[in-house]
Structures are given as C-alpha cells and as structure tokens.
Amino acid sequence: MSYARRALTVAWKDLAVERRSKETLNALVFFSLLLLFVFQFTLGGDRERLAAVLPGVLWLGFVLSALLALGRTFLVEREHDCWEGLLLAPGDKSAIYLGKLAGNLALMLVVEGLVLGLFVVFFDIDLGRALPGLLVVVLLGTLGLAAVGTLFAAMTANVRARELLFPVLLLPVQVPVLLATVKATEALLLGEPLGAVAHWVKLLLAADVVYVVVSVLTFDVVLEG
Amino acid sequence: MVKTLGWVAAGALAAGLVMAFGVAPREVTQGNVQRIMYVHVPLILASYVAFVVLALASLVYLIRRDAGADRLAHASGEVGVMFVGLGIATGSIWGKPTWGAWWTWDARLTSVAILFVMYLGYLLLRGTIDDPERAARYCAVLGIVAALDIPLVHFSVYWWRTLHQPPSLMKPGGFTGSASILWPLLINLLAFVVLYAYFVARRVRLLRAEAEAAA
Amino acid sequence: MPDNWGFVAAAYGLTAAVLLIYWRRLAKKEREVERLTAGRSRERLTAERGPERLTTERSREPSRTGHPRPDPDSRPPLQQ
Secondary structure: OOHHHHHHHHHHHHHHHHHHHOHHHHHHHHHHHHHHHHHHHHHOOOHHHHHHHHHHHHHHHHHHHHHHHHHOOOHHHHHOOOHHHHHOOOOOOHHHHHHHHHHHHHHHHHHHHHHHHHHHHHHOOOOOOHHHHHHHHHHHHHHHHHHHHHHHHHHHOOOOOHHHHHHHHHHHHOHHHHHHHHHHHHHHHOOOOHHHHHHHHHHHHHHHHHHHHHHHHHHHHHOOO | OHHHHHHHHHHHHHHHHHHHHHHOOOEOOOEHHHHHHHHHHHHHHHHHHHHHHHHHHHHHHHHHOOHHHHHHHHHHHHHHHHHHHHHHHHHHHHHHHHHOOOOOOOHHHHHHHHHHHHHHHHHHHHHHOOOHHHHHHHHHHHHHHHHHHHHHHHHHHHHHHHOOOOOOOOOOOOOOOOHHHHHHHHHHHHHHHHHHHHHHHHHHHHHHHHHHHHO | OOOOHHHHHHHHHHHHHHHHHHHHHHHHHHHHHHHHHHHHHHHHHHHHHHHHHHOOOOOOOOOOOOOOOOOOOOOOOOOO
C-alpha cells in the first residue's frame, strides 16, 4: 500500500468511526455550548467588555475542544487492543501520523466552525470582512495544535496519568500558537486587514512547518513500543 | 573527577559570594537589594546551558540510541529545571521591592516561565514512564520539540509585549558595564556553570549506577 | 531606597537551601544504590558458595573474603 494511501486509510477510518459513534463530536459540541452559556452569564450585558474578551474566549473554546479531541485520538486503538496493530504496521509509520493528523484536523475544524457560528449568532457579531482572514488564522492555528497534539497524544497514550500529562505537555509548547492566533483574531475582529497581522501569520506558518516536519520525523520513534 | 569538579564549584561559589558582597558596589538607585542579581542572572544563564545540553543529548540519543546520552539529557533536565525555578524565584524576590510586584508579564519573564513549565513537563514525562528505554525515546522526542519551540516562544512573546505596546517597566539592574559590577557577575556565572557541571556529572554517575543495579 | 537586606537574605538563602537539598538527595541516593549493589553481590556470593559445599568438586573460583570486588581500576567507586 502506498504511503499516501495508508495515510488516507487511517484518516478515513477515524472519520468513519467518528461519524458512526459521534462520541467525540457530541462531547465537543456540548462543551462548546456550555462555554457559550457561561460566557453569556458573565459578560453578556456588556458589549464592550465582550468584544474585548471575545478573541481570547473563542480560542479558549477552540483549545479546550482540541484537548478533548486530541486526548482521545488514540483512544479507539487503546480500548480495542489495536495498539499492537499500530506498532506492527509495516513501512513508514509517519503515514499513520499524517492520517491521524488529517482526521483530527477535520474534526477540530468542524467543531470550531460550529462554535464560531454559535458565537456569531448568540452574540450578534459581525464577521463581515474579517471572515477570510479569520479562516486563514483558524486553519493555521488548528493545524499547529493538531500537529503537536497528535504526536503528544501518541506519546502519552499508554502512560500513567495520561489525561493529566497530555495537556501539561501540550499547552506550554503551544503558547506561540495561542499568542499568534489570539492576537491575530483580535486585530481582524477590530477590522484590520490580514496584512496588518502578517507577522503573526508568518509565525503560525513557521510553527506549523516545524511541528509537522518534526512529528513526521519522530513518529516512528514514538511508535517503536 | 566528579569530586574535583565539586571542589572547584564550591571554591568558585565562595569566590562569587565574596565578590557579590565585597567587591560589587552598592547600587545607586536600588540599594543593596540589587546584589540578588549575582545569583539570579547566573542561575538563569546556567539553566540555558542545561537546556542546550539537553537538546543536543536528546538528538544524539535519537540518532545513536546511546544510553549515556539519555542519562546526560535526564540529569541536565533536572538541574536545568531546578536552576530556572530558582532563577524565577530569586527574580521575583528581587522584583518585589524594586518593581513593587512579585510578577509582571513582560517578555523575558513570560518566556522564562514558559521554559520552566515546558521542562517541568519533560521531568514529569520521565517520571511517568516506567520502561527506561521508552522513557529515553519519548523524552528525547519531547526534548527536541521543546528546543525547536524556543525560538517560536521567544518571538511570539516578544512581539506580544512590544508591538503596539511600549515596555511598561524597566528591567532592574541593567549594568553600566563598570568592572566592579561585571567581574562579580562573571565569576558568579562561571561558578554556577561549574556547579551545573558538577551536579550533572554526579547525577549521570548515579543514573548509571542505578541502571547497572537494576540490570 | 532602603536596602531590603531581608529580600537579599531570602534570595540567597532560598538558593543555598535548594542546592543543598539537591546535593544531599544525590548523596542519599548514592548510598542506597551502593547498598543495593553490595547486597546483590553478597547474594551472588552465597549462591555460588552453596552448591560448592554439597559437591566434592572444588570450585574454580578463588576464595574471597567480604564483598567480591571487580578489578578496582575498572569501575569508579561511588563513595570517593
């Protein structure tokens, strides 16, 4: 089986499992709704404060959803005793990584789209001209989260205190991505053009390249046992 | 060898202490509290050395699977986290009387705090995995990811704090370059780097002994 | 500005304390490993000696007293 074919098979398998069970999707949507409500309770009346905090809260929602989604990304393999299957897979195991990454990315983008939509509706936000730039930032930021998240999820899949260790490892490393996305989102929502946040976008691009390349190169090492 | 290193470290630290309190002058604006700089800065810089060694040792391990490289990374991580933690604490203690606050979110403090938490995670990962070979592998990967992340952290935090926002607080103790301040600083820096080397050498020796005992 | 010697003492004191604690922890762990390897060697020694007494064959191993030590130059001792 060719490399690309193997990657696509893994991605397709994950998405198919998710489409059938919708476990992760449900958890994420419910969690996002919860975030929305809490946000409304604390800041709903004051539109100015809301606008000021919105980029941060939006990405908080994205990140926490990402933690949930990524933390579970190898759950299926673990629970159904398929982990050895992964270890024994022939050929370059980084194909598995790319497949997982693609699947996670798709799932996270769907949830983020949903969350963004809910925020726009419930808080009467005018995205307008900001939308294309926002999509770029969201895509790059999500890729960054997913790239390292998938690698770390594989590393913590079989260790003690996995659920605690995974966010502890992921979040400090992701600070550049979080900073870049929040600051860029903030500027875009204030009406600035994408060019004004070019440095943040470039940082995100650089981060994404570094993360994906390192993960592809080291995934084999992680899946040695 | 380790013992000699220990004595050199002790001697250098003693010399550093003498210079920090005997040679270094009383600072004009801050008073004697500025003497904290002579432990704070060396601790931070020595921790940087530790993290560079950790990154390189991790790389060597991934390429050559040499257990010695893993032990070096492990020891370096331990000492590095200890030093950077102490660096943050002493910086905070210095900051309270001079800035009026235990903490600020300026670029350097934020970056160092992220560094601390990242490498603390490294130690936690080590502690969580029982199989030594797997621990070595996973920590090597984490060590490399962390090292590659450092420039990204640096730039993102720096841009966050400087773009559209002037630096709000002066860093304490920016030295004028006079010899009576520079030399105590350099001696103390040397002392802490030697101390780092001593601790790492001793820790590596202990790790090797523990590995042989378990074999 | 007042000198804030209290803060200076706190900073230096904390540093000294933490470094000392780490140093002592290293020493303690070294003693533990030494004890472990010594005990392990003793076990090996008695296991080797035991069958010797039951058979008439002489062991080829030279008689030893105390802990069997490898060539002292080949391994750096833990306690210097």
